[in-house]
Amino acid sequence: MDMRIHGYARVSTKEQNEARQINALKEFGIEERDIYVDKISGKSFDRPEYQRLLNVIREGDLVVVLSLDRLGRNYTE
Numbered sequence: 865m866d867m868r869i870h871g872y873a874r875v876s877t878k879e880q881n882e883a884r885q886i887n888a889l890k891e892f893g894i895e896e897r898d899i900y901v902d903k904i905s906g907k908s909f910d911r912p913e914y915q916r917l918l919n920v921i922r923e924g925d926l927v928v929v930l931s932l933d934r935l936g937r938n939y940t941e
Contacts, residue, residue, distance in 0.1 A: 869926045871899040872917055874934045878903045885930050892928055906936040 871889035875882045882901050889899050900913040909915075914935075921927060929935055 867924045867926060868922070869894050869898065869928060870917060870921060871928045872901075872914065872934065873899065873930070874902045874904070874906060874911070874914075874936075876903075876905050885934065888930055889928060894928060906933065909936055 869892075871886075871892070871894040873882050873885035873889065875885075880903070882903065886896075886899060886901065890896065900917040902911040902913045904911050917927070
């Protein structure tokens with residue numbers, strides 16, 4: 865099975881613009897269909913697109929985020 869590359873972007877509010885993150889992920893070579901975006905606080909991992917991403921990634925896949933804090937505030941999880 866081939867490795868797939870996925871991207872994850874998150875902004876904290878609906879008013880914030882995620883375009884910079886998405887553009888950087890595309891420049892990295894990630895297909896738009898493989899980029900998951902949430903517009904929600906990072907205090908919880910109960911986010912729709914984050915959960916969807918977890919359901920599609922497989923062993924050996926690569927997940928790209930622009931910075932660790934885009935995954936969430938709780939670095940332990």
